[in-house]
Amino acid sequence: MRLSGKLNGNIIIIEKHGIEELYNTSFYGRPRDGTLELSLAEGAYLLYLEKITVWFEGEELDFKLFFTKASSLVKNFELLYIVYKDLRERGYYVQPSVTGFRVYPRGGHPGKTPAEFFVLITSERIPLLLPDLKMHIETVDNLKKRLVLAIVDEESDITFYEVKKTVLSGTCELKLDCSISRASLLEDRVIVWDSQVSNLLHNHGFFGKPMDEGHLQLSLVESCYLLDTGVLEIVKRDNKRLDFESFSGAASRIESDFMIKYRAYEKLRNSGLVPKTGFKFGTHFRVYRKFEGISGISHSDYLVHAVQHDHIFSLQQLSRAVRLANSVRKEMIYAAVDQQVDFLFIGRMRL
């Protein structure tokens, strides 16, 4: 015998039996005033399972009619349904939340255990705003839960990502004991001409790339860091000296996102990490956690991409970045640059 429910605004109200048969046994819906209230996603799923019937203005709605109606009532209803069904079918108990769903840990359920995950549901087509994401992370952090991003692609496949703030630190202590050396900015890179300084910078700090024996090429962020820390002075082709302001100004004309890249670079270096270009991976940096000299260098640990505080993620690009990081056994980190630099870990998750 199916239970009978009435569609009322955005909820379905199920007769009294529902509490016993749907909530107490399987944690569907929320008991209220002697009835059971279901969300539209719960309703569609129970309709598909043939556990309920749904009535609206005296007429019974079949699955097609109900689904079409629900889709006009709730924004992104199809996404909610797809994710809800997926989670339930994999044995999770799910309740609505501010982000989309609260999900209970395996073996847990409402009334017994607290929820473990807050799931934020979105489509690959919807751009994700960094300020929104940070707000969700904060909310979920305060509740001591984990934030999961469920992205539904155009063919309705779901990919789950865990998102959290993280602290990065490494073992590299920079001791560059050398007198200040002069390097030249040529077009878009800097060349250190002194062979002793070139070797010291490369071997003890993994700065730059030897162009040949004795000459070192530095990237713009590396040069700027060494200028700021007083290791180098940098001149133009005409031998005019560049201070921090004029160098970073010139660098920003070469790369428009130079300053956010530099802020992330500086924070990484100051945390004992060694950032090198991540160009081959399509990110700003690949980052080494352990560094005790150029000879013992092994694989890098993180791919770090610096973004402005109001960045808008294309989920297609985010997906590609995380996928690539995983395929080379690294962690994908976004460095959100504002007054301070925050690191956000985004990783694929198998719920």
Added chain:
Amino acid sequence: MRLSGKLNGNIIIIEKHGIEELYNTSFYGRPRDGTLELSLAEGAYLLYLEKITVWFEGEELDFKLFFTKASSLVKNFELLYIVYKDLRERGYYVQPSVTGFRVYPRGGHPGKTPAEFFVLITSERIPLLLPDLKMHIETVDNLKKRLVLAIVDEESDITFYEVKKTVLSGTCELKLDCSISRASLLEDRVIVWDSQVSNLLHNHGFFGKPMDEGHLQLSLVESCYLLDTGVLEIVKRDNKRLDFESFSGAASRIESDFMIKYRAYEKLRNSGLVPKTGFKFGTHFRVYRKFEGISGISHSDYLVHAVQHDHIFSLQQLSRAVRLANSVRKEMIYAAVDQQVDFLFIGRMRL
């Protein structure tokens, strides 16, 4: 004894001995009127090897002075030098060309064999215009050579990519013998309600994803293709029918690049290939070459991204796309959509 050369504009003129010592033995430069002419990259390399001296207005230039001067004379001189040095040191004979360098096959040299590769040199920072790339491909194709893109990153590492036009074809012959069926466009996806048609489309054409038993969700490009081929009719929530123009108009309002995606999809399908969403890989499509039914489906062969005829590649994104494709053993293909759809293969290359 070093040979003596004079800097004259953008070339270095080496005394007569040079022909014997530099050209006849190692194919540096080009003999002309009893002297040998060197490009600035060749000159810098031979100066570094201490095989020549370079004089300018009666003054001898050391490596630093010459390099700084060359960098002010020739745009992207550092890039040219880095790539030239790399190729020579790996045993290739190299001559200048319209794209940058002509490179001779291993064992070959000027006068004995034709050049094999035309190398186009660029920096990760310089956006690459698709019309320029297509022009280079055509030029190099006409000369029956192979086009190589040498991209120098900010730390002067070089990545080589081979770029060529390619033809794609597959084994899927679509035979969808069913009467026309009605499907609904809800928000940003289409649902087929008839269970027989749902199964036929999914099992024999790998269209859509089953939402549950009997209901199939189709992506916008899939729906548009099935609408255009007369398999489906598509209605809105209010049961109003959408024809090809109104459906593709609605789809373009959901995804701004819908039409170029659709043109690529159509060409792939009509070539016997099966395109499915490539969202997890950050591209428009993953594409199956062999398809004889849903049960025998294995891994996809290509990642295809559709781009407008005047697309501007960010080399960072191109690098990430190719790297990701390789890491999952697929080929990265760009579909350049204009009057016709051309497929461009871009793959990492170990020269």
